[in-house]
Amino acid sequence: MNVKENIKTLIVNKPLKLDCGQTINEFPLAYETYGSLNKDKNNAILVFHALTGDQFVTGKNPITNKDGWWSYAVGPNKSIDTNKYFVICANVIGGCMGSFGPSHKNPKTNKSYGTDFPVITINDIVNAQINLLDHFGIRKLFSVVGGSMGGMQVLQFVSNFPDKTKTAVPIACTASHSAQNIAFNELGRQAITADHNWSKGEYSSNNMIPDKGLAVARMAAHITYLSKKGLQEKFGRKLQERDDLKFGFDADFQIESYLRYQGSVFVDRFDANSYLYITRAMDYFDLAKQFKGNLSNAFIKTNAKFFVISFTSDWLYPTQENKDIVIALNAIGANVGFVEIESDKGHDSFLLDVPDFLSALKNFLDQSYKE
Amino acid sequence: MKLEFKIIADLLEENTRILDVGCDDGTLMEFLKKNKNIDIRGIEISKKKVQVCISKGLTVLEGNAEFDLKQFPENSFDYVVLGQTLQAFVNPEIVIKELLRVGKKAIVTIPNFGHWRVRLNLLTKGTMPVTKTLPNDWYNTPNIHMCTIKDFVKFSKTINFKIYKSLALMNKNVSNINNSNLSFKNLFAELGIFLIEK
Numbered sequence: 052m053n054v055k056e057n058i059k060t061l062i063v064n065k066p067l068k069l070d071c072g073q074t075i076n077e078f079p080l081a082y083e084t085y086g087s088l089n090k091d092k093n094n095a096i097l098v099f100h101a102l103t104g105d106q107f108v109t110g111k112n113p114i115t116n117k118d119g120w121w122s123y124a125v126g127p128n129k130s131i132d133t134n135k136y137f138v139i140c141a142n143v144i145g146g147c148m149g150s151f152g153p154s155h156k157n158p159k160t161n162k163s164y165g166t167d168f169p170v171i172t173i174n175d176i177v178n179a180q181i182n183l184l185d186h187f188g189i190r191k192l193f194s195v196v197g198g199s200m201g202g203m204q205v206l207q208f209v210s211n212f213p214d215k216t217k218t219a220v221p222i223a224c225t226a227s228h229s230a231q232n233i234a235f236n237e238l239g240r241q242a243i244t245a246d247h248n249w250s251k252g253e254y255s256s257n258n259m260i261p262d263k264g265l266a267v268a269r270m271a272a273h274i275t276y277l278s279k280k281g282l283q284e285k286f287g288r289k290l291q292e293r294d295d296l297k298f299g300f301d302a303d304f305q306i307e308s309y310l311r312y313q314g315s316v317f318v319d320r321f322d323a324n325s326y327l328y329i330t331r332a333m334d335y336f337d338l339a340k341q342f343k344g345n346l347s348n349a350f351i352k353t354n355a356k357f358f359v360i361s362f363t364s365d366w367l368y369p370t371q372e373n374k375d376i377v378i379a380l381n382a383i384g385a386n387v388g389f390v391e392i393e394s395d396k397g398h399d400s401f402l403l404d405v406p407d408f409l410s411a412l413k414n415f416l417d418q419s420y421k422e
Numbered sequence: 423m424k425l426e427f428k429i430i431a432d433l434l435e436e437n438t439r440i441l442d443v444g445c446d447d448g449t450l451m452e453f454l455k456k457n458k459n460i461d462i463r464g465i466e467i468s469k470k471k472v473q474v475c476i477s478k479g480l481t482v483l484e485g486n487a488e489f490d491l492k493q494f495p496e497n498s499f500d501y502v503v504l505g506q507t508l509q510a511f512v513n514p515e516i517v518i519k520e521l522l523r524v525g526k527k528a529i530v531t532i533p534n535f536g537h538w539r540v541r542l543n544l545l546t547k548g549t550m551p552v553t554k555t556l557p558n559d560w561y562n563t564p565n566i567h568m569c570t571i572k573d574f575v576k577f578s579k580t581i582n583f584k585i586y587k588s589l590a591l592m593n594k595n596v597s598n599i600n601n602s603n604l605s606f607k608n609l610f611a612e613l614g615i616f617l618i619e620k
Contacts, residue, residue, distance in 0.1 A: 356481070377483060378493040384439070386463075389483045390472045407469075411476050418479030 057113035058106075058149040059083060063182045070335075073169040080179055081149025082106050082141040085125065086133035088187060094420070095189050096131060097180065097216075098140040099197030099204035102272075102329055103321055105148035106140045109133070114148065115320050123404050130413040135420070136193065143204075144179045145171045145329050147322035151179075154255065154322050165252035165324055173200070173336045177208045184215065191215055194416060198222035198401035199368065200329070203336050206349070206376065210338060213353035218419045220412065222360045222401045225372040226346050226379070227337040232367065235275050236330035239268030243323045252324050265323045266314030273313050278364035278397035282306065339379075346379035357387040358415045360408065362400040388415065426613060427453050429589060429596055430503060430529055433617050434458060438500035441465065441525065443487045444507035448475035455480070463499075465490060487517055494524040502528045506613075509533070509565040515581055522583055522620045531615045534590075536570030536608040555612065571599065571607055571614040578618065587617040 061080045068074045083106040088095060098108055100120065105112070109119040109126045125131040125138060142150035145168070153168035160167075184192065195205045195216045202224025209219045225232070246264025248254050254261055274282075286306040290296070293303065302308040342348035357380055361373035370391045380387040392408045394400040400408060427450050434440065436459045442451050445464030448471075454462055464482040466472050475482040483490070487504075488511055502525030504517070509532065511517045521528040533555050534540075543551035550560035558565065569577070571590065578585050588599040590611035599607045599614065607614075 381493045382495055384498060386481055387483070388476065388481045390469065390476065391484055393469060407473065411473055414477040418477070421479065
């Protein structure tokens with residue numbers, strides 16, 4: 052399989068100064084598009100992916116051969132209707148689906164960057180992606196949309212480029228990563244770095260991957276994406292292909308087997324160092340701090356119309372944290388709508404078939420597009 | 423279109439910022455948006471109704487006026503509209519004060535519990551009145567703080583806000599309420615509409 056063939060890449064030749072102080076040059080930004088850009092170039096939506104997502108939003112992901120991560124929401128006649136809108140999504144820098152990341156070769160050492168890759172931030176991520184607008188000749192996007200870490204990028208994007216989008220839809224996210232969020236990410240990073248195969252990040256030179264550590268990181272994170280009720284209803288105490296407990300440490304329970312499976316399939320598609328870098332970017336995200344503690348000031352220059360969406364059972368980015376964004380926007384008289392969607396599916400709700408969410412997103416976009 | 427909405431529309435000036443508190447399915451907001459050059463937002467407690475508003479292209483926040491008006495700075499809006507919901511709040515006093523904090527003016531409409539049919543209902547049946555506009559029983563009604571037009575006028579003096587304009591809706595006719603006809607309107611009006619200020 053020639054992976055590269057299926058990945059569109061923009062080589063960004065504008066130097067990008069990162070928050071860590073380093074400047075990157077001539078770096079690749081991998082992206083995918085869906086639908087077509089209209090003549091006026093005013094129907095473009097920039098979708099931002101979450102921690103483990105990539106640019107393959109919908110349809111078959113040509114690398115994994117699985118459905119795109121947002122297939123429920125994006126596609127012909129769906130919430131983000133590709134018959135109507137031109138959807139662009141880029142792999143975040145630091146990622147592992149073609150954009151400049153720690154698995155890229157460092158020309159100085161001829162080895163993968165590994166932990167020599169610069170620490171990146173959400174700010175760096177959106178500053179890299181703004182180059183896509185120039186690439187397509189888009190003066191102003193119709194919308195920026197994203198859930199979870201994608202939502203953080205929405206907020207940062209509007210703050211950095213206040214006149215570059217007509218609407219903004221941050222979903223199930225936060226303006227500032229909480230101690231609990233950081234704690235879970237740290238747990239994942241510790242699992243990876245504790246894996247002997249990780250070898251201080253130089254595993255690719257040894258032709259190894261820290262698969263155990265990365266799988267544990269994924270398993271721990273996966274629990275945070277679901278709700279207690281959702282887990283209980285789906286798995287309860289059901290046993291895995293056995294009639295009784297086996298008095299050992301095999302996967303007796305279905306939930307154990309499910310998590311092990313989630314961990315094992317993840318290591319096939321995701322790079323451990325990318326996981327370290329991207330979770331770090333999330334942890335460093337504190338938009339209010341960028342504006343001396345006043346989140347409202349992040350949005351003072353924009354006329355964009357916002358629609359904030361949260362989910363009742365999301366305890367990772369709970370409704371109150373989403374509401375804090377709404378409050379900051381209302382404090383400066385910004386145009387903002389807000390709805391909390393009833394769902395048992397936890398933080399993952401935004402990725403799943405949750406009809407109230409999908410219709411709210413569709414209605415907001417389609418109605419705003421008419422204005 | 424409900425006559426009440428037309429009356430509210432007539433009270434609002436053009437080129438103003440308006441907040442509709444308890445905007446329901448957005449009918450008033452839609453009507454105002456179409457007929458007046460105004461910037462209107464809504465706040466609504468029911469998730470279902472917020473969804474309906476979104477499908478109409480209205481900017482609405484899901485929230486509870488008793489807690490969520492706090493987020494708006496003083497005088498964020500030229501007018502705040504509260505249509506027939508004051509009676510549903512746990513603490514109407516806080517709500518009125520909040521309306522007049524976030525809005526320069528407020529329009530409050532109240533279903534008049536002093537109407538003769540309500541009074542007759544209680545007098546003859548001896549049970550809590552159930553009417554066409556207030557169809558719930560005492561135990562399942564969201565309307566926990568019913569008041570009369572007279573009560574509202576008295577309320578304005580007690581908690582100290584000005585009634586700038588007061589109108590009575592009786593049998594599809596609109597008329598002014600003043601000191602001399604207050605008892606009469608309180609007996610015959612179905613609805614009181616008040617433009618109030620701090």
